[in-house]
Amino acid sequence: MKRHYLLTILLAISIAFSTLSASEKSAETLRYKIVYRWGLVNKQAGRATFNISHRSDGSSHASMCARTEPWADHVYKVRDTLLTTFNTKTRLPSSYTRIAHEGGAYANDKVTFSRNGNTTSASCVRLRRGKKDKSVSRNETSLTANGNAVDLLSSFYYLRGLDFSNMTSGTPHVINIFSGKRKEVLKISYHGIETIKIDGQNKRTHKVTFTFTSENGKTTSSPIKAWLSTDEKHIPLKLEGELKIGKVQCILIQ
Numbered sequence: 148m149k150r151h152y153l154l155t156i157l158l159a160i161s162i163a164f165s166t167l168s169a170s171e172k173s174a175e176t177l178r179y180k181i182v183y184r185w186g187l188v189n190k191q192a193g194r195a196t197f198n199i200s201h202r203s204d205g206s207s208h209a210s211m212c213a214r215t216e217p218w219a220d221h222v223y224k225v226r227d228t229l230l231t232t233f234n235t236k237t238r239l240p241s242s243y244t245r246i247a248h249e250g251g252a253y254a255n256d257k258v259t260f261s262r263n264g265n266t267t268s269a270s271c272v273r274l275r276r277g278k279k280d281k282s283v284s285r286n287e288t289s290l291t292a293n294g295n296a297v298d299l300l301s302s303f304y305y306l307r308g309l310d311f312s313n314m315t316s317g318t319p320h321v322i323n324i325f326s327g328k329r330k331e332v333l334k335i336s337y338h339g340i341e342t343i344k345i346d347g348q349n350k351r352t353h354k355v356t357f358t359f360t361s362e363n364g365k366t367t368s369s370p371i372k373a374w375l376s377t378d379e380k381h382i383p384l385k386l387e388g389e390l391k392i393g394k395v396q397c398i399l400i401q
Contacts, residue, residue, distance in 0.1 A: 174200040177382070178400045183219075185393025192219040195397070199304065207235045209300055225249050231300040238305035243298035245327060251278035256327025258290075258298060267296040273327045290330050296323035302333065311337055311353040311381060324359070331367060332360045343374050343385065345398060350384055351377050 181193035195213040202208065211229040219225075226248040233240040243258040255274040260267065269290045276283045290296075297305045302324055309320060314337040324331045334357060341354040352374035359367045371388045375381045386397040 174198065179397045180400055181213075182396045182398060183393060184396060188393065190218070191216055192395070193225065197303070201235055205235055206232055206241070207238075207304065208232050209304060211300055223250050229300045231298055233297075233301040233304065238297075238301065239295060240298050240301040243300065243325075245299075252276065253283070254327075258325055258327060260296070260298075260325070265294060267292050267294065267323065267325075269296070269325045271325070271327045286328075288328060290325050292323040292325070292330050294323060296325050296330070298325055309335070311355070311375065312377075330362055332362075334358050334360065340377065341374065345384055346401065350374070352384060353377055353381065 175198070177197045179195045179197075180191050181195060183190055183192040193213060193215040195211060197209070197211050199207055199209040209231050211227075213225060213227045215223065215225045228244075228246045230244040230246075231240050232242045239262070240260050242260065243256075245254065245256040247254040253274075253276040257272045259270050261269070271288045271290060273286045273288070274283050275286070295305075302322065305322070316337060316339045318337050320335045322333055324333050336356050338354040338356065340351060342349055342351050344350070353376075355373045355375065356370045357373065358370050361367055369389045371386060373383055373387075374385045375383050382399065383397075384399050388395050
């Protein structure tokens with residue numbers, strides 16, 4: 148399982164929530180199982196947990212913790228933690244941290260956001276230690292974008308403002324996303340209502356696909372499919388992404 152695909156799918160889990168409701172103003176937790184499918188292989192490869200809490204100063208703090216299962220650790224061990232702090236009303240981030248232990252390598256990205264009119268900037272500090280390295284390298288960079296920009300975790304909550312029930316099939320939504328080293332563009336396309344089966348139960352869902360592209364327009368990952376509940380929360384029930392061999396599905400634990 149390549150890190151890029153696994154991380155992209157994990158981060159996509161909550162990308163299309165609806166507008167914050169009264170019940171969402173308290174802390175919430177969502178848990179997902181990550182299933183690897185290839186031919187007759189149908190095995191849980193990992194798990195992810197999302198948490199969010201709201202503070203009295205008008206900000207929100209969210210986290211995502213993901214890990215591979217013991218059998219998958221022998222193939223590619225992952226222990227990832229993402230943290231973000233953002234304005235509860237605008238859902239625009241002030242800081243983002245990614246701490247990753249993947250395949251024996253270590254990475255730590257810290258991104259601090261600032262805004263001036265229609266321009267969003269970020270200062271990024273990146274720490275890296277390869278699998279065979281004994282020391283940690285440090286690199287600093289700056290990112291700038293016209294319009295709003297979010298990080299990969301706060302985008303979950305920023306995009307809760309999308310109202311899929313009033314979107315036309317094929318309608319795209321585009322937003323900038325900053326990682327620790329580059330700016331990307333996330334495009335979400337809506338495809339209408341679809342009934343799918345999850346754990347033996349039929350679920351009526353909103354279907355969307357989304358892709359990440361670089362600044363020059365090159366697609367950086369295969370399109371990811373998502374199926375969201377049709378109630379007011381629009382909770383992602385299932386995510387699916389293709390790998391070079393097989394595919395990965397993220398399924399909400401009911």
